[in-house]
Amino acid sequence: MKETKIELNKGNLLTLSVLAIVMALVAIFFIILTLQERDKTIYFIINLGLGSIGVLFFGGGALFLLQKYQDKEPGLIINEKGIFDNSSFISLGFIAWADMDTITELTVKGQHFIRVKMKNPKKYTQKTKAPLKRMFLVLNSRFYGSPIQISANSLKARHQVVFQLIQSGLDEYRSLQPS
Numbered sequence: 001m002k003e004t005k006i007e008l009n010k011g012n013l014l015t016l017s018v019l020a021i022v023m024a025l026v027a028i029f030f031i032i033l034t035l036q037e038r039d040k041t042i043y044f045i046i047n048l049g050l051g052s053i054g055v056l057f058f059g060g061g062a063l064f065l066l067q068k069y070q071d072k073e074p075g076l077i078i079n080e081k082g083i084f085d086n087s088s089f090i091s092l093g094f095i096a097w098a099d100m101d102t103i104t105e106l107t108v109k110g111q112h113f114i115r116v117k118m119k120n121p122k123k124y125t126q127k128t129k130a131p132l133k134r135m136f137l138v139l140n141s142r143f144y145g146s147p148i149q150i151s152a153n154s155l156k157a158r159h160q161v162v163f164q165l166i167q168s169g170l171d172e173y174r175s176l177q178p179s
Contacts, residue, residue, distance in 0.1 A: 001080040001172050004165055007156045008075040008087070013065055020062035027054025064089055068154070075155040076162065078169050083116075087154050090136045092124055095148060097173035099123065103166050105159075106144060112159040114166060116148040124148060 031051035038044055077084040082096040101117040118124055125137045125147045137147040150166075152159040 001078075001169060003077065003079040005074040006076040006078075006162065006165075008068065008071060008154055009156045010069055012154060013069040017062055017065040017069060020058045020065055024055055024058035024062055027051050027058060030054065076150070076157075078165050080173070082173075083166060083169070085148070085150055087150055087152075090133050090140070092127055092137075092148065095124070097170055100170055103163070103170055105163060106149060108144070111151065111153075113144075113149040113151050114159070114163050115144060115146050116150065116166070117146045118148065121147050 028051070031048060034044060034047040034051060071086070073086050074084075075087040077086075082094060082098075082100075084094050085091040086093070095116060095118075099118055099120065101119050104115045104117065106113040106115040121141050125134060125141060128134050128137065140149055141147040150162065152162045155162060157165075
């Protein structure tokens with residue numbers, strides 16, 4: 001099998017980074033307004049909490065997206081051993097063909113994903129040491145049947161092309177295995 005590399009879509013990453021920064025600034029502005037008003041204690045606490053959550057969520061997202069924007073590694077590599085996923089925050093890196101069960105398509109709220117069902121999903125949820133990343137992998141597994149969902153949004157290829165490449169790679173790997 002010929003190795004295929006799919007680069008990260010830097011344009012999408014930069015656009016999302018700018019949007020996340022704008023939203024973090026809006027959340028900071030919301031906090032400043034809340035600190036100036038101080039009407040009722042309950043509203044003050046709720047508004048301050050919402051603003052803080054916005055700063056953490058969008059600020060953290062912006063940092064991740066800017067880091068991913070500077071990443072020189074391809075977003076996805078497909079070769080004879082498996083796939084190397086570097087397309088998102090919860091990417092697990094190398095995933096061997098031998099560990100894969102099926103490749104299916106999944107749509108969640110209009111967002112298309114490639115679901116890689118694993119023979120032993122726990123092996124991959126326990127692969128990461130980062131607690132937040134592990135939590136997202138466990139949630140993916142619980143809600144969508146697999147810890148590994150790949151989105152082509154951050155890649156320089158359409159969803160259907162990425163799906164076909166991964167499916168073809170798995171089919172080719174299986175055809176070379178002894179019965």
